[in-house]
Amino acid sequence: MAYKLKLIQFLNRTFLPLTLVAFSHVFGQTVAFTPAGQASGFSKYNLTVSTANGTDGAGGFSMAGTNFAAATRYLIKISFDGGTNWYEIANATATSGTWQGDGLFKTTDAQTFQIAWSHSRMADELAAWPGAVNTGTINLRISNIAESVHYPSSTGAAFVLDLVQPSINTSVISSNNSTNNAYATTGNQITVTFTTSEDLDNSDNPIVGTISGVSASVTGSAQSWTVYNIISTHADGTAT
Incomplete structure (x- = not known):
């Protein structure tokens, strides 16, 4: 009986911490999309945003994530029709992680990333760009390579689109x-x-x-x- 008790204690000490580590990689991913020149949580993409100073040039968005799989590739896509059709961001600038092109980026060993792209990356490089409109949304999401898991959700984070100056x-x-x-x-x-x-x-x-x-x-x-x-x-x- 003493032997069995010691074996159980050994198993508890050895494998419980490993189980907790495994769960930390599965849960808790956070990603924030922020329009240029705005605070986190701002949910519009308007004329002010489109010309604000950004890491990759005027306008656009930045995205920052934590607790993603370390040194792993993910895909960033954008939608202009509420999440029906999705398009790859072709070019961007990484200040944390590695930008690999055509929507692909790689996280750091510390499970983080920070990527930005300018207004022209959307308006000049994407044929689906809707132009100067004041209706609809821009939706943004990150996916694993298989595109079977999406962050923050399958429909992404939505930003109200308004690029028409009122008169x-x-x-x-x-x-x-x-x-x-x-x-x-x-x-x-x-x-x-x-x-x-x-x-x-x-x-x-x-x-x-x-x-x-x-x-x-x-x-x-x-x-x-x-x-x-x-x-x-x-x-x-x-x-x-």
Whole structure:
């Protein structure tokens, strides 16, 4: 009995740690796709992103991963139709890991990678690029070589695509001057109301402006907005 007990203890000491190591390679992979010039978690690809400074040039994305298999090849692909059709990123720049071309990259011995590609890698090198549109998404995913396992999922990480600059449809400037609302004096409020060709986002991309060189406040939502301030240090003349 003593022999059997020692054997069981030996097995527990020897093989339990090996089992834990094996699981650490199977679970816990993390990958983050980040639009150029933005913080992690930003989920849009717009005009600001397309021209922001990036590791591989203007615009595009960077991706960083941890806990992937060490020194192993993976495949990065992109979709412009919600994940129906997928295309290889032909060229990119690696700051961690090794870029091998045509969507292929190799992780480091420490199980990590950091890869970036510019806007032109998508717009100029991929025939499927949808062009200057303000609908749809860019979806990104990493797969094993067999393309049987995908990260973060089979549909990838989605980024709302908006590369069309909105235009102003109508605008009106007025004041609350009791005598003539086409004029304003100290203490009067100047108000500019305007409508746009599409919904504006005042959270991620705050609307800012001035009236006669003085900062103005902004209110509104969707396609209807108001910009205003109160006459104080404004220069004499036509308000713009």
